[in-house]
Amino acid sequence: MSNNLQQYAIGVDIGGTNTKYGIVNHRGDISHSGRMSTSEFLTAEAFVAALYSAILPAIDAVGVENIKGIGVGAPNANYFTGSIEHAPNLNWKGIVPFARLISERFHLPCSITNDANAAAVGEMMYGAAKGMKDFIVITLGTGVGSGIVTSGHLIYGHDGFAGELGHTVVRHGGRQHWSTEIYGSLEAYASATGIAITAREMIAGADKQSLLKQYPLEEIDSKAVYECAMKGDEIAKEVYRFTGQILGEALANFVMFSSPEAIILFGGVTKAGNLIMDPVREHMEKNLLAVFRNKVMLTFSELKEADAAILGASALVWEIKR
């Protein structure tokens, strides 16, 4: 890795609705950031052309000769092939050779990976995992994603798809996932979607008073759970206890796999703070083999959520493929 502070990387974070981008230096300072629509472009080619037009003034401002490359975080992106493959939330169907499209348009090298892997690289370069070689990032948003780093490198597996910890089963025969159809997977419980389901189940069976009862059952979402929990609502807090227990049990399994120095939780669900962290810690420790107990640092991401995606994507440019 070069430490030339006059070198820059472009970070692009592609979401289903919007795309954010920025130019980042080695310290993680973002300049020239912006956003544009993803969903209004029916083809990846049209999107890349528009992205190029949007970023070009910024490239000219820092000088193209000072830009080392472009890193892209995108759903279903494969680091090995450079393709976005069958992304359900994007208009571009099938297998899109996205890194090649970017490289050809920008005349710059391009690396792509999924959002959770990008988050892990971002934490390693600029965030809570700075200086660490063995850690796991768990992203808790609409879904549950993960990026696993061992000996300083992301685990990609033989095909580029490693690190799907949200789909590991934590409750045999448990809640069926709405899309994968797997029973009892972590994502079925610990995602924002899973939290909403848990809350609706708890409210439906509860005699107790609860602020959540002000909502029509089908309108209870993770935001409502958060707001009610912040007002001290017992059932909403119980939703976080239950979610945290299951997440903690899952983390124990992950620790026994790769023995990380730290696990970093990232994403919207972490707003609940200690309401979720306390049960996570308790149930992780309870399920660990003695040799791992009280050794794993459990922490929230230190990256500003607004910046994290761009930082993580840009950090791919500094990451050297082994």
Added chain:
Amino acid sequence: MSNNLQQYAIGVDIGGTNTKYGIVNHRGDISHSGRMSTSEFLTAEAFVAALYSAILPAIDAVGVENIKGIGVGAPNANYFTGSIEHAPNLNWKGIVPFARLISERFHLPCSITNDANAAAVGEMMYGAAKGMKDFIVITLGTGVGSGIVTSGHLIYGHDGFAGELGHTVVRHGGRQHWSTEIYGSLEAYASATGIAITAREMIAGADKQSLLKQYPLEEIDSKAVYECAMKGDEIAKEVYRFTGQILGEALANFVMFSSPEAIILFGGVTKAGNLIMDPVREHMEKNLLAVFRNKVMLTFSELKEADAAILGASALVWEIKR
């Protein structure tokens, strides 16, 4: 890795009762092999002195200048520290600086790791994982161990203790492990010990005839289950179906972690062949995310069990630490 066929490595496999050793070339040919007692030596120092006397004639035969080093597979061995730490089945208590003792006595470099990691390196050098960079070895013996290789390197984690997959929980609130006290861990079911417990539970609750009923309940062990299953006993075969289901569910979780090209099953329990492999495969596939289905090669070790431990230990010598 050098491919000089005139170079040799010494492989030492330390078990609780006996120790096996041999001199191995790059092709995996074992010469000058032997065995000695482990348990009769009350200190590691006395053991190492005896091991030196036992191997010395072989070292002289091939020439000490042709030996690159000594690899040791031992219970609770830590690759990073070179120590054997609190091994419950060895006489040498506490933290024993074993690699240093070996190096000082033999005047040769020494690497140590646990038996399952040694098995994984052995498979990569000489066995079913030859040429692979991403695979997992699961050892199914008295306990359940694992060695995880990604991008051609063993995962050690930040402290050297990664890869304890036998202790991941696969059945929340399930059978309590006799020693770790964790509920529902893989080892509680898929080890020889676990298989015996399952058989006793099934026999205790069964009206059906079974060859296993010839044994006093407390004398049913995994060997009895194997022998009865080979004679076609339905309950013994059901024990393997149940064990295979749980193991398959656990393997699905491991695949979503590191996306290996292959999973290699090793050890005494694998003697049951398809009786266990068929349910393992079925339930692994059933619990996988679509992107991983029908891609993971599931196979038995190709190393002769008598040689595997020595080969795996010796292979550590060729493995370059990164």
